[in-house]
Amino acid sequence: MQFSVYQESQIGGRKVNQDRMGYSFTRDALLLVLADGMGGHLRGEVAASIFMQTMSTLFQQNAQPYVKKPERFLEEAFMQAHEEIHRYRATNNLPDTPRTTAVACLIQHNIATWAHCGDSRLYWMRRGQILGRTRDHSHIEHLIDKGLADPSERATHPDRNKLYNCIGASSLPRVDVARPAGLQSGDILMLCSDGLWSMLSDEDLVHRLTTQTIVRAIPEMISTATAIAGEKGDNATALAIMWQGSPDVEAPSAEGVDMATVISTMMLPDNLVSTTITANTEPENPSEVDAFNDDEIEKAIAEIRGAIEKSSQIIK
Template sequence: MRFSVYQESHIGGRKTNQDRMGYSFTRDALLLLLADGMGGHLQGEVAATIAMQTVGALFQQSANPYVKKPERFLEDSFFAAHREIHRYRAINNLPETPRTTIVACLIQHNTAFWAHCGDSRLYWLRDGQILARTRDHSRIETLIAQGRADPSERATHPDRNKLFNCLGAPNMPIVEISRRASLQAGDVMLLCSDGLWGVLPDHVLAQRLQNNTIVRAVPELISTATGIGGKHGDNVTALAMMWESGSSVTDPNTITTNVLPVGTITTTIQSPRAADLEPGDSFDENEIEKAIEEIRGAIEKSSRITSRN
């Protein structure tokens, strides 16, 4: 694999930064990960950290040197992170469970897979065009899908900040998995929190990433969004990856993984503490199967409610 990657986060106008981001890679697999702790709930930054640690640790266990079942891995690791957040609440006897949104992208064999819960987004861009974008799990997106709100109301609707899906909620999360995406040289994957996309339109994100390398574009986007948000602005976080072909001109920021020794894992994701992730506890197969059945039931129930409306 050959790619360049850049990440940056700014606290904005908030007292704390509840966004978390990071990436890990082996010779044959790359994981991009971003979580946005929900500020309306207790210790959102803790939920985001636990989610990052859990998914990151499971990637390190599973990528030998690539993940055998990528879609299953994304779903299972999100469920595991959800349970770890609830276990943190129980251990610390908190009055409520911390919550976080999350988006992840797994790339291997020239193919990308991604998953998300909430409104942290992923954009797949090529030549300045957005090929795909995650759909926010929010009230306003549901209203737009039902024809009860116009897309132009995304930035102004009173329910625009209401989410129905996240990690840490009382119910199991709905993990939305992408279709498989075949990458070409020059493709960009952008993961970002709502502090970025909430103030910058999609076409601005696409234009900036087309006109500059990600090493230049991401800091410019962060700076612009922070300036617009001002003293009351949200945390602003972005993680971008540009895919490169084997014949592309060598760039000092390019990572070439085929030179890595077998078994090597490089990561910017903080390792979990023993209390945060215990072997055999957070990734038990029976629990995963039960969780999958629960989530399928939740999706079916949600579909019935939507059809009645």
């Protein structure tokens, strides 16, 4: 595999950045993950961190060096994260369960499979067109499906922020898994939180990502989104890759990728897993945060890893 990758997040007008993002890869598999903790519920940032850690741990267990059943892996990993968040609530005797929206994409053998819960999005682009995009689990999308609202109302409808699906709710999440998509060299995949996509149109996103390199487009889009949202704006986060496919494709020059991270996995041993996903427990503005502390999250992460390792339901 060969791909260039870039990621960035800004806190916007919030006191805490509840968005989390990262990627893990082996010689033959790449996992992209983004979670957006729900600020309307207690400790959304903890839910997002638990989701990320669960996905990373399961990927490391199952990508040897690739995941044999991608759709099943994604669905069961989302459900495992949901269970871990509920376990965290019970262990800490919380009055409510932390919640997060999430999106993840698994790429192997030039095939991408993605899944999501809530309104964290994935865009798949090729030569200036959107070939695929996740569908938000929101009230406005439900109204559009029923013919009770027009698609043009997505950005203005009063119920556009109301979600009916997430990780960590009292009911089991609905995990939407997309059909596998065949990637070509030059394809762009972007995972992003609603703090980004809600401020910019799909047309604007596509134009920026297809007329600039990802390392230029992503920070410009995030800065624009946070500027439009203003002092009460949400966290804005994006993780994007440009796919270069098989290892015999020549890597772009440093000028062409503008210092984005270019990764070629052809020389990796089949038992090596690399990841950028960490506990990421440091709040953006510690003086303003009293909802949780680092010791609590570190303890939760350790419990997650232990529970998953002992689980008899490891995906094969």
